[in-house]
Amino acid sequence: MTDVNPKIRIAALERQPREAAMAQAAKVAQARIGFALSGLHGDLSDAMLYAVTGGKALRAFLALETARLHGINPVAAAGAAAAIECIHAYSLVHDDLPSMDNDDLRRGQPTVHRKWDEATAVLAGDGLQALAFELLVQVECAPRAKLNLIMTLANAAGVRGMVGGQAADIAAETAATPLDLDQIMELQAGKTGALISWSALVGPRMAEAEREPLSIYGACLGLAFQIADDVLDETGDPAAMGKAVGKDAAAGKATFVSLMGLDGAKNRAAELVEEACDALSPYGDDAETLKEAARFVIARTH
Numbered sequence: 424m425t426d427v428n429p430k431i432r433i434a435a436l437e438r439q440p441r442e443a444a445m446a447q448a449a450k451v452a453q454a455r456i457g458f459a460l461s462g463l464h465g466d467l468s469d470a471m472l473y474a475v476t477g478g479k480a481l482r483a484f485l486a487l488e489t490a491r492l493h494g495i496n497p498v499a500a501a502g503a504a505a506a507i508e509c510i511h512a513y514s515l516v517h518d519d520l521p522s523m524d525n526d527d528l529r530r531g532q533p534t535v536h537r538k539w540d541e542a543t544a545v546l547a548g549d550g551l552q553a554l555a556f557e558l559l560v561q562v563e564c565a566p567r568a569k570l571n572l573i574m575t576l577a578n579a580a581g582v583r584g585m586v587g588g589q590a591a592d593i594a595a596e597t598a599a600t601p602l603d604l605d606q607i608m609e610l611q612a613g614k615t616g617a618l619i620s621w622s623a624l625v626g627p628r629m630a631e632a633e634r635e636p637l638s639i640y641g642a643c644l645g646l647a648f649q650i651a652d653d654v655l656d657e658t659g660d661p662a663a664m665g666k667a668v669g670k671d672a673a674a675g676k677a678t679f680v681s682l683m684g685l686d687g688a689k690n691r692a693a694e695l696v697e698e699a700c701d702a703l704s705p706y707g708d709d710a711e712t713l714k715e716a717a718r719f720v721i722a723r724t725h
């Protein structure tokens with residue numbers, strides 16, 4: 424495994440403002456994924472790299488920042504940051520397919536099946552999902568902690584998490600009655616929340632430390648993120664967001680906004696961010712960047 428210069432370790436463990444920490448997380452994840460794909464040529468690896476480029480890297484940031492909070496260097500946690508961005512990117516590539524959301528734009532660029540074709544998009548998503556676990560094995564921590572990371576990521580990404588939530592979302596489109604608030608919360612806890620929660624638990628899992636504060640933080644952040652996403656789908660600017668908006672409302676889908684109203688949804692998201700920040704009190708000032716990220720999640724424009 425990579426040897427880390429102790430001077431770099433000290434510098435890397437200093438807290439950075441949210442924007443710099445997210446930019447660093449994007450670079451760290453991108454570098455690991457790029458290295459893992461190096462030497463490959465052709466549409467498939469090009470499409471995989473394309474799919475992991477240009478996002479906010481929120482999940483990679485959560486992995487690295489919660490690791491830092493536990494005294495863990497970004498080099499040791501880089502595999503986790505790269506892994507979660509691979510799973511996230513695969514979900515977006517597949518979600519954009521004609522058989523799902525049928526979107527032409529993602530992050531301001533043509534979706535993978537538009538730039539290449541559907542077969543390449545399916546395979547790029549599949550390849551990213553497998554690559555995630557290859558990268559996760561590179562995490563530098565105790566073997567038992569690593570196994571726990573692998574098992575919990577499989578769980579968060581699968582039928583009990585993101586894939587299950589996505590299936591419930593698709594089923595809701597043709598259900599006789601729209602979902603109620605509790606059902607939407609359960610669906611979103613899987614579809615969007617599971618990956619965000621997993622990312623926030625990378626630090627305590629690697630360190631085999633207390634998980635409760637970051638478990639609460641991740642759950643509140645995941646829900647606030649999804650509410651903000653519904654608000655943006657209603658009020659966002661497609662140019663700033665780099666994708667189509669208003670599709671849920673046009674399809675008559677129940678969302679946090681349709682069930683709570685625009686102001687109700689915004690207020691609930693703000694309450695969740697406060698709850699997320701309160702949960703971080705055991706870490707004191709060192710958790711300030713995570714608090715900034717929670718506020719960013721509901722203030723973002725894309």
Ligand code: GRG
Nearest residue numbers: 478479480481514517518586589614615652725
């Ligand atoms: C297809 C298996 C499968 C799952 C799809 C996550 C998901 C499930 C679909 C994505 C649809 C969507 C837009 C959900 C809203 C929440 C979300 C994941 C938004 C995009 O996340 P950001 O804002 O994206 O973190 P960037 O581009 O910054 O990485």
